[in-house]
Each structure stands twice: as structure tokens, then as C-alpha cells.
Amino acid sequence: MSDPICFSLDEHIPSAVAExxxxxxxxxxMLDEEEILGAAR
Known part of the structure; x- marks a missing residue:
């Protein structure tokens, strides 16, 4: 079985999308949930 895909969403994506x-x-x-804001730059 293949590994599941996890999407990493940055602070520009509304949390409602993640929900x-x-x-x-x-x-x-969500990068803001993981406290790594700005990492996608």
C-alpha cells in the first residue's frame, strides 16, 4: 500500500479550506498550527 499524501497549507490558505x-x-x-509560518517562502 502506498503512503498517504499530506497537504501542507501555508498561512495564506483560509483555515476553513483545511477544515x-x-x-x-x-x-x-496548516503551517500556522505547526508554528512554522513563513517556511514556504
């Missing part, structure tokens, strides 16, 4: 994806079973990591 919607999670509700649909998609693994999502």
Missing part, C-alpha cells in the same frame, strides 16, 4: 478537506478525509497540515 473542509479534513472533513472529507484528506490529511492536512
Amino acid at each position: 473542509g478537506l479534513r472533513h472529507r478525509g484528506v490529511e492536512v497540515m
Whole structure:
């Protein structure tokens, strides 16, 4: 079985998008939740 994909979303993506994806079973990591803001620059 292949490894699941996890989407990393930066601070420019609304948290509602992440919540919607999670509700649909998609693994999502918000950079602001992980306290690594600005890492996607």
C-alpha cells in the first residue's frame, strides 16, 4: 500500500479550506498550527 499524501497549507490558505478537506478525509497540515509560518517562502 502506498503512503498517504499530506497537504501542507501555508498561512495564506483560509483555515476553513483545511477544515473542509479534513472533513472529507484528506490529511492536512496548516503551517500556522505547526508554528512554522513563513517556511514556504
